[in-house]
Amino acid sequence: MEAFTVDKFCKNCGDRLELSADEGLECTKCKCYIHIKCLKRGSVPGGLYGDTFHAFICYECSSDNTESFVRIRLSWLQIIVLVLYHLQHKSPGLARKGFFHWRHHVATFIDKNWEILFPSDFKKKKKWTGTIAGTLSHFNKYIFLSGITVFNEPAFWTLMYPKISPLTISSVYSLMAVEKQNIKLKKEIPVSDAELFSRLLHSCVINKELLKTFNVNSMQIQAETKSDGNDSMDIVEESKKFGDTRSRHKRKNAKHLGITSRKLLRLATSTAALSDDLTNFNLGSPDTDQSSQECKTEDVKPKDVSRLLNPFCHYNTSLSNISRMKGITLQNKLTGGIRQDLILSPYSGMHLKPYIRRDAETFPPWLKLMAEIQLAANSSNPDYFLPPRAPLDYTYVQPEHIPAINSLCNQFFWPGIDLTETLQYPDFSCVVLYKRLIVGFAFLVPDVSHTENYLSFLFTRPYWRNCGIAKFMIYHLIQTSVGKDITLHVSMNNPVLLLYQRFGFKVENVVVGFYDKYVRNDVSESKNAFLCRLDR
Ligand SMILES: [Zn+2]
Ligand SMILES: [Zn+2]
Structure with missing residues (x-):
């Protein structure tokens, strides 16, 4: 148990590492420790909170002046502890009364971050989500805690010891096998796994403050006062x-x-x-x-003062359209590249993959037309083959996309829209590119209330419509919005309403004159809007 009680100091800042809570990484060569926040790269690869499960070589020990990280093979137990620990610190807003849904939150998170959590040669089994459910219930009441008493259904889970790092939990768990042997050898009375785990944990963790278990009642009270x-x-x-x-x-x-x-x-x-x-x-x-x-x-329960985003933050009409458009080249107005590396989200602290989806199947009308022209132009050449088509790339919004997106918004919605703000929460975006041409985009504004995200813009270029692009974007945004309602406004005669309805959106209200200030008089679109909601 020495490993738990010996003081360690960070080689970078010299401060003591907090035992059982923030142990930092140990360099496999010089055996020195370093805070995760003191790493040269600022975080571990993947950016998971409390993720010290790497074979690490520090900057000074490496031959090429880069910190090196190799993912240690993790058990499902370790992965679930790590994911719940990360979610509880980085996305507490997702939780319901402190609990996370095993499928919508835990499994979805693991699926999205598969490459970060598993070594590259690890195969995804068909029924891997079942393993998560099984592991959670197996370790109920000593590593995990089921929300069954709160929700009346076993789908919601949290960590029994929310303050203790995943590393300490998994080290204590591995001590259990040794301790069981000892009990057998000494012929002591056998105890339950839960009892043994708690006993070991209490002997390993010095700071008793960290041993506080998750308190269902206090969370409930907190959540109730927060409710809107x-x-x-x-x-x-x-x-x-x-x-x-x-x-x-x-x-x-x-x-x-x-x-x-x-x-x-x-x-x-x-x-x-x-x-x-x-x-x-x-x-x-x-x-x-x-x-x-x-x-x-109006004597409705006052909301608390946590940060809620305003869905109308994009309607920035303060800059003149002309000054905005000046200085942007035609190419910038049309195109945006794709970065091939992970994008760090300022909202969730997660690294987002460069592609949400690459779709080589869909053949949009515009490309069909182009192909027909090419074939017609080369009809005299019997050896002519159409050049291969690039895939439709679905990505998260990146700074390179913004000028083109703003320009499309100015052209197709109304002048003055600036979507730069969406870079603050790229998790809730979807931008579709064909090569470098932006053909569509969709954005959610997260947290407009504690239970609601707002779909602010959805757009597909004409001639790229009716082939499933908007459908996939909506599908993706719904996926990112687990456990929260999605609301949106749509012009009363816009046929896209049917698409929303197919996803389960229901018209909740009519807002007369919603688009009065924005939509030009010569546009046939109705200025009245439906407020639609997808109940989750
Ligand atoms: Zn440090
Ligand atoms: Zn070292």
Whole structure:
């Protein structure tokens, strides 16, 4: 047990490493330790919080002046502990009352980060998600904790000891086999695995503060005060207290208010005081938007002060369209490249893969037309073959895409849209390219309320439509939005409404004059909008 109790110091900053909570990495050559945050590259590959499961060689010991990391082969238990630990630190907003859904959160996360978690030669078995469910229930009540008492269903899980690092959990677990042998040899009374694990953990962890187990009740209270009334779980609880009709009424009221406040905000963005308003739209600023203020005056449960994003942050009309378009070359207006390396998301701290999907099958109408022209032009040449078609690349938004996307928005939606803000949460974007040409994009604004993301823009170029591009983008955005409702506005006569409906979006309300300020008079599209919601 020495490994748990000996003081270690970071070779970079000299500070003590926090035992059982932030042990840092040990260089396999010089045996020195270093904080993850003190690494030259700033984080471990993949960026998972608490991920010390690497064979590491420090900068000084390496032959080529780069820190080297090799993923240690992890058991499913280690992976699930690591993923829950990461989610709880980096995406607490996903959780429901501190618990994560084993499939929507844990399995989805593992699937998305497969290359980060497993060595390259590790084969994905068909029923790997079943292994996750099995592992969680096997270690229930000593490594994991099921949310069954809170949710009445076993799908939600959290860590029993949320403050203890995955490394310590897995080291203590591996000590269990030795300890069991000892018990047998000494002919002591055998104890349950859960009991043994807890005993070992308590003897290994010096800082008793870290041993605090997950407290279901305290989380519940916290979550209830945080609630804005849209969560179905909260309705059940509220209805117990106040009677069903009242809570339902409350919910309706809250939704209704949401709409009017948004409308007000939209008007506010077009007024002269715009620059002041825009400062409030930055990610880091506290939630001072009108919606929360209005909610308070209307005697609806006040929202807490955590950061909620405003879906109308993009409607930045402060810059003149002409000055914006000046200085952007035609090529910039049309194209954006794809970076081949992982993109670090400022929102989730995750490294996003360069491609969401590469689709070589789909043959969009525009490319069909081009192919026909090429064939016609070469009809006299019997040896002529069409050159191979490039795939449609689905990627997360990158800075290179922004000028072209803004330009398309100005052309097809209305002037003044600036989607630079989406770079703050690339996880919730989808940009489709054919070679370097941007053919479509879709964006969600995350966290417009605690239970809701907002679909702000969806676009496919004419002649690239009706071949499944928008469908896949919507599908992808729904995938990224686990456990949260998605809302959107759509013009009343826009046929895309049918596509949304196929995904389960339901019309919740009509907003008269929603597009008044934006859509030109000569456009046939209705200025009235449907507010649609996908209930999760
Ligand atoms: Zn350090
Ligand atoms: Zn070293």
